[in-house]
Amino acid sequence: MPCCTAIHVTTRANMAEVDAMKSLSSLLNGIAQKVYYNNSEITEELLKSELYPEMSPDEFTALHDKMKGLLKSIATADMDHAQLEAFLTAKTKKQGGGGLSAEQAAALSRFWKSQRVRVKESLVAHSRWEPSLRGLSWRVDLQAAASRRGTAHSGPVALVELELGRTGQDSEFVCLEFDETKVNQVLKKMADIQESIDRIVHST
Amino acid sequence: MQLHFTKDVLPDSVGTDFQNLNKLNEQQFHHLIEILFQFLLEPKETERFMQQLTEFAGEHGMSAGPLRNLMKSVLLVPQGALKKNLTGEQIKEDLLTLGTHPSPLCLRHYAALTRLAVGQTLMVNQLVDMEWKFGVTVGTSEIQKLGTVFLQLKLVVRKGNSTENVYMELTLPQFYNFLHEMERAKASMECFS
Secondary structure, X not given: OHHHHHHHHHHHHHHHHHHHHHHHHHHHHHHHHHHOOOOOOOOHHHHHHHHOOOOXXXXXXXXXXXHHHHHHHHHHOOOOHHHHHHHHHHHHHOOHHHOOOHHHHHHHHHHHHHHHHXXXXXXXXXXXXXXXEEEEEEEEEOOOOOOOOOOOOOXXXXXXXXXXXXXXXXXXXXXXXXXXXXXXXXXXXXXXXXXXXXXXXXXX | OOOOOOOOOOOHHHHHHHHHHOOOOHHHHHHHHHHHHHHHHOOXXXXXXXXXXXXXXXXXXXXXXXXXXXXXXXXXXXXXXXXXXXXXXXXXXXXXXXXXXXXXXXXXXXXXXXXXXXXXOOOEEEEEEEEEEEEEEOOOOOOOOOOEEEEEEEEEEEEOXXXXXXXXXXEHHHHHHXXXXXXXXXXXXHHHO
């Protein structure tokens, strides 16, 4: 009966759309993994074979590069919702190769809504060029008598271990020894830093 | 006195403290050792350690002050032993030299402690100076608009005969965490001085 056939055809078409959306969402996630989340296991070949096995290599490369470029634009500008909608609408209105289909725009929009914070965090982390303080542990040791080195250490000594590391690299550990005088000096400097922070950051 | 855990000359009070340990009965001794090793496993918990000692003193009709001083002497042994990687045998010898009976409980606890201590850095350096600067990153080549505060620290560290600069960059939360931990370390040192 014509009615049922029509519904059947529409359902099939919808399923194909859903599949296309899923593949595109997975492609966007894969690109993010590779470009922003340092996942070295994801390659362009892997993405093609998993998500678009039927597509010709040239066609896939074009799709991949287009999505990657769009993601980069969105991430660099750290677009909010309004900016993103304006950006995507402009792209869908464009004809030819630079344009986007409505489904592609929807996939990008959904992706950015869920991944914006994480992508931004990754970009911020990459802008830190010095090692960051990943961890800190300490203990206080007691000394029984003056140390033979001549520095009078006849009191408690704090041993502080700093864990330092750059993004993607292994940690380096630095262990420092502080007597009470030194700890007070460091705390005094930190109080100066705090004062500076309060003056500049909270007044803007 | 020839001791493994330290090359320093111990004041007489330390010897007396170890003798006083012998005055405790077995149950009291075991309880005190448990308190001691709990602290050694979690060295930041100074307040808890002091609290437990005060409670112990109350329970057994002792004064808290002398007990704390006694524990400070007792702490020298495991702390020194860990730094020098002493064996159970060497600790046994030291405890005998100090005039106290080496209990199997102590040695078992110490063995557990050394297993945790393996892999800890033993190269300890002195902090000579600390310099800092901070600013706000407003943009980078990767992201156009940003507003993150970063603090750069340069620690001048003495390693042997030379100094070395150690650089690090902290976010504000990391700085406040660092400050908090240094304040805790200071509070802990005050408990012990």
